[in-house]
Amino acid sequence: MGDQVAGRADQVRSLFDAKAATWQAKYAPDGHLAGRLAQFAEALAAHVPAGGRVLDVGCGTGDLAQAADSADLRVTACDISAEMLGHAAAADPRSAIAWVHLDPLWLTLPFESATFDAVIAASVLEYVGWPGTVLGECARVLRPGGIVLCTVPDLRHPVRWLEWLAQAVAKLPMVRAVGGRWPRLDGYLAYLRLSRQRRCARWWCAAAARAGLLTGPAVVRPAGPAPLRLLTFRRPGGMGAGAGA
Numbered sequence: 001m002g003d004q005v006a007g008r009a010d011q012v013r014s015l016f017d018a019k020a021a022t023w024q025a026k027y028a029p030d031g032h033l034a035g036r037l038a039q040f041a042e043a044l045a046a047h048v049p050a051g052g053r054v055l056d057v058g059c060g061t062g063d064l065a066q067a068a069d070s071a072d073l074r075v076t077a078c079d080i081s082a083e084m085l086g087h088a089a090a091a092d093p094r095s096a097i098a099w100v101h102l103d104p105l106w107l108t109l110p111f112e113s114a115t116f117d118a119v120i121a122a123s124v125l126e127y128v129g130w131p132g133t134v135l136g137e138c139a140r141v142l143r144p145g146g147i148v149l150c151t152v153p154d155l156r157h158p159v160r161w162l163e164w165l166a167q168a169v170a171k172l173p174m175v176r177a178v179g180g181r182w183p184r185l186d187g188y189l190a191y192l193r194l195s196r197q198r199r200c201a202r203w204w205c206a207a208a209a210r211a212g213l214l215t216g217p218a219v220v221r222p223a224g225p226a227p228l229r230l231l232t233f234r235r236p237g238g239m240g241a242g243a244g245a
């Protein structure tokens with residue numbers, strides 16, 4: 001694996017280490033991720049049997065994992081950011097969630113095949129350098145009939161058009177030089193650089209299909225008011241409720 005790939009993976013880790021202390025505030029009632037908890041809870045309730053097993057990949061501060069744990073699901077949550085995991089574990093030390101730290105360059109998830117009823121990957125895939133491999137691992141650890149629930153940037157949203165413009169401006173040497181002197185601007189520039197898998201829903205569906213997951217037009221929908229799309233994929237076989245249901 002090249003130095004550039006390793007460097008980027010480490011930059012993603014450090015971007016989110018730096019965001020860990022404030023991430024949970026996004027889930028406050030007026031936070032911009034407030035609707036995400038209900039949306040994932042609804043999807044999990046529709047697809048995962050009582051007491052089922054859920055894996056949250058890129059769990060951040062564990063807000064979705066905690067919600068699934070509160071719904072009596074058995075939850076494992078993993079992330080490359082030790083800071084994020086530290087905040088997650090501290091939020092509810094009595095929860096039964098298994099927190100797992102991943103190497104930023106992981107290619108294989110440290111879980112047995114066919115273990116989980118659902119895999120969550122909320123706002124993670126756009127940061128990985130090898131999304132096909134990550135989707136393949138999600139498929140592997142799912143039991144037949146299990147589902148993947150993920151959000152990805154909604155390229156049709158005006159916020160994403162502005163980000164596309166900002167990405168072009170951010171490459172100017174003058175902007176880079178100024179960014180180093182303003183921590184908030186520097187953080188935003190790092191986000192623009194590292195949130196790089198800006199793909200349409202059709203691309204994600206094709207990548208999921210190559211990873212052995214089923215999809216269909218009915219499974220793509222807006223993820224609430226945030227500029228994201230919620231995609232649902234299903235591993236073939238088993239008694240799953242069906243991603244298109």
Ligand SMILES: C[S@@+](CC[C@H](N)C(=O)[O-])C[C@H]1O[C@@H](n2cnc3c(N)ncnc32)[C@H](O)[C@@H]1O
Pocket residue numbers: 012013016017057058059060061062063064078079080081084102104121122123124127128
């Ligand atoms: C935008 S945050 C989303 C956090 C959480 N899923 C949520 O919805 O609140 C992205 C998270 O993915 C993690 N991440 C980025 N790349 C990853 C990778 N290759 N494997 C696992 N986690 C990763 C980051 O450390 C960060 O915690």
